[in-house]
Amino acid sequence: MTIVGISVGISSIVFLVSLGYGLQDLSIKKIAAIEAINTIDVAQGSKGTPRKIDSTLISELKADPGISKVSPVLAIGIKIVSGDKIADGVGNCVDKDFFALEGLEVTYGSFFTGEGPQAVVTSGLLKAINQTKEDILNKDVAFNIIIANAGGKKEVSKDLKIVGVIKDDTTSLAYIPLSLVAGDVGENPTYNAVKVKIVDQNKIQEMKAKIDAMGFTATSIADTIDQVDRIFKYIQIGLAFFGFVALLVASIGMFNTMTVALLERTRDIGIMKALGVSDFDIAKMFLSESALIAFSGGTLGVASGWLISKIINYAVNALAQSVGGEPHNLFVTPLVFSVGIIIFSGIVGLATGFYPSRRASRLNPLDALRYE
Amino acid sequence: MSQSKVIEAVGVKKSFKTGGKGVIEIIHGVDFDIMAGEYVMFYGPSGCGKSTLLNLCSALEFPTEGKLLIRGENISKFNSNQLAAFRQTKIGIVFQQFNLLKTMTVQQNVGLPLMAAGEPRAKSNKRAENLLRVFGLAKHINNIHTELSGGQQQRVAMARALSANPWILICDEPTGNLDSKSSDDVMEILYCLNVKSKRTVLLVTHNPEYLKYANRVFYIKDGTIDQVKVNHKRPVVKDIENFSLSGRELQQS
Numbered sequence: 001m002t003i004v005g006i007s008v009g010i011s012s013i014v015f016l017v018s019l020g021y022g023l024q025d026l027s028i029k030k031i032a033a034i035e036a037i038n039t040i041d042v043a044q045g046s047k048g049t050p051r052k053i054d055s056t057l058i059s060e061l062k063a064d065p066g067i068s069k070v071s072p073v074l075a076i077g078i079k080i081v082s083g084d085k086i087a088d089g090v091g092n093c094v095d096k097d098f099f100a101l102e103g104l105e106v107t108y109g110s111f112f113t114g115e116g117p118q119a120v121v122t123s124g125l126l127k128a129i130n131q132t133k134e135d136i137l138n139k140d141v142a143f144n145i146i147i148a149n150a151g152g153k154k155e156v157s158k159d160l161k162i163v164g165v166i167k168d169d170t171t172s173l174a175y176i177p178l179s180l181v182a183g184d185v186g187e188n189p190t191y192n193a194v195k196v197k198i199v200d201q202n203k204i205q206e207m208k209a210k211i212d213a214m215g216f217t218a219t220s221i222a223d224t225i226d227q228v229d230r231i232f233k234y235i236q237i238g239l240a241f242f243g244f245v246a247l248l249v250a251s252i253g254m255f256n257t258m259t260v261a262l263l264e265r266t267r268d269i270g271i272m273k274a275l276g277v278s279d280f281d282i283a284k285m286f287l288s289e290s291a292l293i294a295f296s297g298g299t300l301g302v303a304s305g306w307l308i309s310k311i312i313n314y315a316v317n318a319l320a321q322s323v324g325g326e327p328h329n330l331f332v333t334p335l336v337f338s339v340g341i342i343i344f345s346g347i348v349g350l351a352t353g354f355y356p357s358r359r360a361s362r363l364n365p366l367d368a369l370r371y372e
Numbered sequence: 373m374s375q376s377k378v379i380e381a382v383g384v385k386k387s388f389k390t391g392g393k394g395v396i397e398i399i400h401g402v403d404f405d406i407m408a409g410e411y412v413m414f415y416g417p418s419g420c421g422k423s424t425l426l427n428l429c430s431a432l433e434f435p436t437e438g439k440l441l442i443r444g445e446n447i448s449k450f451n452s453n454q455l456a457a458f459r460q461t462k463i464g465i466v467f468q469q470f471n472l473l474k475t476m477t478v479q480q481n482v483g484l485p486l487m488a489a490g491e492p493r494a495k496s497n498k499r500a501e502n503l504l505r506v507f508g509l510a511k512h513i514n515n516i517h518t519e520l521s522g523g524q525q526q527r528v529a530m531a532r533a534l535s536a537n538p539w540i541l542i543c544d545e546p547t548g549n550l551d552s553k554s555s556d557d558v559m560e561i562l563y564c565l566n567v568k569s570k571r572t573v574l575l576v577t578h579n580p581e582y583l584k585y586a587n588r589v590f591y592i593k594d595g596t597i598d599q600v601k602v603n604h605k606r607p608v609v610k611d612i613e614n615f616s617l618s619g620r621e622l623q624q625s
Contacts, residue, residue, distance in 0.1 A: 271471045274432060275532070276460030277488040279452045366432045369471070 002250075002257040003297040009250035010301025010345055011308065013243030014333060018309050020236035021332040027228050037225060038201050039101045040208055042194040043217045051215040053191040060214075061196055066207055069197035071097040074181070074189060077146035078174055080121075080129055082136075087128035089172035091119075091145065093181050101195040103221070108133045109164035112177055119143070120164040125172040136162045143174070147184050156184055250297070251348050258290050258356040269360050270368025279361040286357035287350060294349025298342040306333055378540055378572050379406040379429055383438035386424055398424045400595045401438065408539075411566040411573045413583060416592035422576045423544055425592065429574055430465055430542045431458055443539060460489040464533030464541050468548040470525040472517040478504065478528050479513045485536040496535070503531040507561075523554030530561060534571075541565065543575040547582070559585060567609045 042061075044050045051057065053072070061070045074093040079086055092098075099111045099120075111120055119141075126136060140159045147154045160176065198207050204222050211218035262269075269282060309331035317327035386399040398421045406412050406429075414422040427433040428440055434448045441447075442462065450458060459465075464485070472481050482503055483496035504510050507527045517525055526546060533541055543562065547555035563585045565571045575586070583589050584607055591598045 267471075268473055268475075271467075271473060272484070272488070273456070274430075274459060274465055274467075274471075275485050275488060276456050276458070276536075277484070278456035281488065366427060369432075369467070 002254050002293050003300065005250040005253045006247075006294055006297025006345060006348075007301035007304060009243070009247035010298050010341060011305035012246045013240060013341060014302050014305025014338070015309050015331075016239035016243050017236055017337065018305065018331040018333040020232060020239045021334065021337075022309075022313075022330045024229070024232035024236075025332050026328055026330065027232070028225055037222050038197050038204070039103075040196045040198060040204065040211065040218050040220045042196055042211055043192075043219070045212075045215045045217050053194055053216070055188050057214075057216075058191075058194065061194065064210075066199050066203060067196050068199050069097050069101065069195075071095050071101055071195040071197075072178065072191040073098065073193045073195065074178060074185065075192040076148075076176075076181070078176075079144040079146075080125065080174070081142040081144070082129040082131055085129040085131075087125065087172060089125050089128065089174055091143075091174045091176050093176050093178045093185075095178050097197075098175070098195060101197055104166055106164040107167035109137050109162070111164055112175075113163055115177070115179065117158055117160045117180060118163045118177065119160040120166060120175040121162055122166050122168040122171050122173045124169045125174060126165065127169060128172050133165045137165065138163065143176075145176070145181065145184075147181060154184055156181075247345075247348070251352050254290065254293060254297075254349065255352040255355075257293070258286065258353050261289070262286065262356045262360050265360075266363065266368045266371040269363050270365045270371065273363070273365035274369065282363075283357040283361035286360050287353045290353025290357070291346050291349040294352070295342065295346040298345025301345070302338045302342055306338070309333065376408045377405050377441075378408045378410075378443060379404075379574070380441040380444075381405075381428075381438070382440075384428065384435045384440050385437040386421075386428060386433065387436045397436075398595050399428070399435075402595075402597050404590065404597060404600075406572065406574065408572055409566070409570040411563070411585060411587045412575070413586040413589045414574070414576045414592055415578070415580070415583060415589050416598075418578065420592045421595040422592040424595075426542060426544050426574065426576045429540075430463055431455060432465075456488070460485050461536040462539050464536065464538040466526070466529050466533050466541065466543040466546045468545040470517070470522070470529045470549070472525055472528060472532075474517060477514050477516060478509065478520070481517075481528060482532045482535050484532065489536060499535055500531070503535060504528070507531045521554070522550045523557055526550060526554065526558050527561070530558070530565075534565075540572045540574060543573065545576050545578070547577070547579065555579075563607070564609060567606075 042053065042057075044053060058070055058072055061067055071094060076091040076093060078089045078091040080089060096112045099106075106120060107123070109120075112118060117140075121136075123133075126133065138161060140161050143158050143160050145156045145158060147156065158180070160174075160180075166173075196207075196211075198204055201222070204220055208218040208220060272282065273279075313330050316330060321327055381402055381404050384399060384402050385397060387395050387397040390396050402425065414425055416422045424433065428435060429442070431442070431447045431450075434440075439446060439448075442458075445458075447455070447458060472478075473484070476484070479497060479500045482500035483493075486496035486499055487493065501510070501513060504513055507530065509524060509527060509531070512520060512524065512528075517528075520528065526549075530541075530546075541562070546558055546562070550558065559582050562573055562575065566573045566585075577583070583601075584603065586603055587606070588603070589601045591601070
C-alpha cells in the first residue's frame, strides 16, 4: 500500500508536469516555426528623424556577418477579380525566403515556384471571392495591384497564377513575388519592413540593439517565446507544487509505515542483536527497505503517469478529430525528468527511513526482547 | 575438565532505575568462576535474580559495579561493534520463547549468526543444513516457525546457538514453554553437548528434576549465591535419536 501511495504521488507529478511541458511545446510551435525564432523584424524607427527602409539598409544588413538572410517586404493594395466578385485585400511583395522567416506553412499547393506571375493567398481571401481551393489552385486570377512610389500611386493589372493557399480565414492577404513589381516601384523603393535571419540565436538581443541604434525598430518572436517560456515555467512550478504536495502526503505515509514496521519488528531486532547482528546492519536493513519501497513507488509512478497521460492524450485527440480538429501531443515527458523523479523518490525513501533506522539500531536488545 | 576460566565474576552488582529517582539493586555483589567445559545451572525461585545473572553472563546486561570477565575480556568496556562481534561467535543463546525470526526459514534462522559475522551465504546455509541434520530437522529446512512444534522450534534455536561454534552456550529456561517430553529431549541434548562435545553450558531453571545434569548448581536467593552444590555423579549419557555425534564431529559440521 505504501508503494501504491508513493506511486500515486509520483504519477500525479509526472502527469501534471508532462502536461505543462506539452502545453508549452504546443504553444511555442503555434507561435513560430523553428526558423522564425532566429528572425528579427525590422520596421521604421519612431524616434527622431526615422531612416527609410531602402536599398541602402538592405545592403548594410546583407554585409553584416551576423546576418545570414535579408528579406524585404513591400505592402501594396490589391483588388482581386473572380467572375462577378471583386474583393479588396492587402498584398505583400516578398522574396522566397520570406515564408520560412515568417513561419508560414502553405496548406494547399506550394510557395513560389521559380519565376513568373504567381501568388500565394490566404483562405480568407478565397472566401471573399467565393472560391474554393479546388476552383482556384494553379488557375490564373486577375489582380489590380496598387503601388505607391515616388511619383504617387500606380495601378497595374496582372494575371497571377494561384500556386498556394495558406489556411487563415481571418485575413485577406496575397503574397506576390517582389521581382514582379520591381519595374513598377522605382529604383530605390521604400520597403515597409525587412525580415532578418541571424546566424547565432544567442546573439539575438545584441543584433536587435544594433538595429535599434541604426534608427530602426527591431522586434523578434523570440521575445514572445521567452515570455511564453517564463509563463509556463511558473505554470510548471505550480503544477509540480500540487504534485509535490501529493508526494509529501505519501512520504508521511511511508514514514508512518517504517515507524510501524519498527514497532512490529522490535522483538525481532532484539533477537538479531542478541545473535550478534551489528547496529549498522540493523540500520542498513531499514534504510534499504524504505529506499526500495520509495524507488519502486517512483518507478511505478513514472510508468503509470506516462501511461495515464498517453491514454488521456489519445482520448482528447480522438474527440478533437471527431469534430474536425487536429490531433496534438498535449503531454511531453522528458527522460531527464523521469529519471530525476525516480532518483528523487529514492532520496525521499532514504530520508523518511533515516529516523526509524536510527531508532532501530539504538534499541537495547534486552528491552526489545521483552517488547510485546 | 579444563582448568581455564571462561567466566569470572568479581564483586558483581546490578541495579536498575525505577520510576522517578529510585534505584533497585537486584544482584548484591556475587563472585564466581565458571571453567571451560563445565555445566553450571542457576537455580532459584521466581524473582531471585537468576535471569539477571544470566543476562550479565550473556553480555545483554552490564554490571553496575564489579567486574565480569568472559575469557579474560571485560565486556563492559566493549563498544557496540565489539559487542556484536562477541555475540556473533563467542556466545550462543537459547531463549525460553525460542525467538525464531518470523520472516525467515528454519535454515535462515540457524545461519543468521554466521551471516552476521560476515560469512558468505553459501557457507552459512551449508553449516545450518548440517546442524539441522544433527538435530534431526533436515526435512524442515524450508519451513517457517509456525510449521514446527515447540520442541522442534527449541531444537532449531539450539542449532542456531551452535552455528558459530561459540565458547559458551547460555540457556534461559529453555524448557519453560515446552511439554514434559519435549523438555526432557531438550535437556538431554544439552547434556550431550556438554559431555560429548565439551561445550560450556550455563543454564537457568526452576525445575529441580534437571539439576542432576549440572556439574555445579548455584542456588540463587535474593540476588546472591546462597550455596553452590557439586554433582559428583551425573547421569550416564545415552544416545539420543538423531543426535549422537561427538564434539569433534559437531564442530566440523
